[in-house]
Amino acid sequence: MNPQLEKEIVKLPSDQDISGRTFGAEELAAVTEVLQSGVLITTKGKYGKLLEKEFAEKLGVKYAYACNSGSAAVHVAIAAINPNPGDEIITTSITDMGALTPIIFQGAIPVFADVDPKTLNVTAEAIEKVLSEKTKAIIVTHLFGNPCEMEAIMKLADERGIPVIEDTAQSFLATCDGKYAGTIGKIGAFSFQQGKQMTTGEGGIVVTNDDALARRMYLFINKAWGYGDANPDHYFASLNYRMTELQAAVAYAQLKKLDHSVAQRQKMAGLLDEKLKDIEGIESYKPAQGSTMTYWKFCLRVDDQLIEDGAVGLAKALKTYDVASAPRYVVKPAYKCQVFQEQNTFGDSHYPFNLARPEAVDYDDANFQGTLKGLHDVLVLPINECYEEHHIYFLADSIREAVEATKIK
Numbered sequence: 145m146n147p148q149l150e151k152e153i154v155k156l157p158s159d160q161d162i163s164g165r166t167f168g169a170e171e172l173a174a175v176t177e178v179l180q181s182g183v184l185i186t187t188k189g190k191y192g193k194l195l196e197k198e199f200a201e202k203l204g205v206k207y208a209y210a211c212n213s214g215s216a217a218v219h220v221a222i223a224a225i226n227p228n229p230g231d232e233i234i235t236t237s238i239t240d241m242g243a244l245t246p247i248i249f250q251g252a253i254p255v256f257a258d259v260d261p262k263t264l265n266v267t268a269e270a271i272e273k274v275l276s277e278k279t280k281a282i283i284v285t286h287l288f289g290n291p292c293e294m295e296a297i298m299k300l301a302d303e304r305g306i307p308v309i310e311d312t313a314q315s316f317l318a319t320c321d322g323k324y325a326g327t328i329g330k331i332g333a334f335s336f337q338q339g340k341q342m343t344t345g346e347g348g349i350v351v352t353n354d355d356a357l358a359r360r361m362y363l364f365i366n367k368a369w370g371y372g373d374a375n376p377d378h379y380f381a382s383l384n385y386r387m388t389e390l391q392a393a394v395a396y397a398q399l400k401k402l403d404h405s406v407a408q409r410q411k412m413a414g415l416l417d418e419k420l421k422d423i424e425g426i427e428s429y430k431p432a433q434g435s436t437m438t439y440w441k442f443c444l445r446v447d448d449q450l451i452e453d454g455a456v457g458l459a460k461a462l463k464t465y466d467v468a469s470a471p472r473y474v475v476k477p478a479y480k481c482q483v484f485q486e487q488n489t490f491g492d493s494h495y496p497f498n499l500a501r502p503e504a505v506d507y508d509d510a511n512f513q514g515t516l517k518g519l520h521d522v523l524v525l526p527i528n529e530c531y532e533e534h535h536i537y538f539l540a541d542s543i544r545e546a547v548e549a550t551k552i553k
């Protein structure tokens with residue numbers, strides 16, 4: 145392989161450094177202001193509050209509370225729902241570990257639903273299969289900037305009075321039927337980690353319209369201390385999940401750029417989509433009818449009947465062009481990770497899995513055919529708000545040539 149390259153390699157912007165991020169004078173000024181004020185704690189400073197106010201306004205929700213990671217955001221959401229030990233929380237086989245371990249820390253059992261092999265998103269159909277009397281909540285993960293099919297999921301959940309948490313870490317400003325992802329279920333959880341559509345390095349935020357949940361979310365971030373109450377106390381077991389003013393200042397500046405960042409991702413993804421659409425053997429991920437995608441990544445399904453070694457083969461060929469792509473997205477589905485396989489939790493107790501129904505922890509691959517197929521087929525390509533047309537032309541050409549080189553004759 146290794147075709148003689150006739151063109152120059154174009155270095156693609158990376159979200160792991162400044163080449164693919166939008167930090168500039170605005171972030172610098174806000175951080176400088178915070179440092180000069182000497183107030184680095186959000187309970188006293190202005191940026192934490194400003195960020196929460198403007199994030200809530202942007203999404204059109206009543207409440208937003210900043211916290212210090214996306215994992216913390218998911219933990220806050222689960223703690224607000226307040227499961228009893230052994231209650232079940234349905235989640236997905238393909239998500240970040242930070243969306244799963246908080247379930248265990250709140251004493252609930254993560255029950256994995258299969259996903260749609262075409263998008264790797266969890267579906268109503270798969271959720272329905274694992275529902276039980278003990279289901280306390282459903283967490284959906286909108287992967288890669290592509291919303292899950294929420295209408296069917298909300299119908300299923302609403303009929304049974306089960307709250308839905310939306311993990312929107314990868315899908316800022318994506319929409320379903322005109323509503324922002326993260327505002328459709330009871331609680332939305334977002335991450336500001338380095339590689340997300342807006343970032344503070346580490347950080348997160350939770351949103352809701354529900355007064356009672358909002359109160360518990362706020363308290364869980366703040367050691368459950370009743371700030372401002374007549375007789376404040378530490379009301380229940382919780383943590384300090386607060387973000388600092390330094391992070392909040394960066395997040396505040398980043399929020400002002402979010403519309404632009406998302407629009408640029410959509411524009412560039414649209415262009416790439418157009419350039420790839422007639423190439424046999426690959427197909428790009430598409431949003432469902434009525435949804436819009438905000439392209440955390442740009443995903444392809446690779447047909448291993450047409451391309452040698454499928455997604456793995458194509459990724460290898462793309463390396464020739466210095467294009468870093470990720471076949472499989474994650475090494476393995478969540479249920480195959482050691483933490484679940486060995487139930488490594490608290491001492492040697494296996495708690496809370498010692499309370500689980502056997503069906504709830506049935507990790508047989510036969511239950512996850514969509515997951516295994518989806519992972520086998522997917523090739524995750526990088527994209528971010530710093531991509532410009534010449535990057536897309538180079539990427540599209542590289543993919544076209546890599547497909548040509550790996551085509552099964």
Ligand SMILES: *Cc1c(COP(=O)(O)O)cnc(C)c1O
Pocket residue numbers: 213214215216239240242243285311313314335336337346347348
């Ligand atoms: C990034 C991410 C998280 C965790 O966020 P952190 O800020 O890294 O803790 C959770 N869920 C999904 C889907 C993510 O992509």
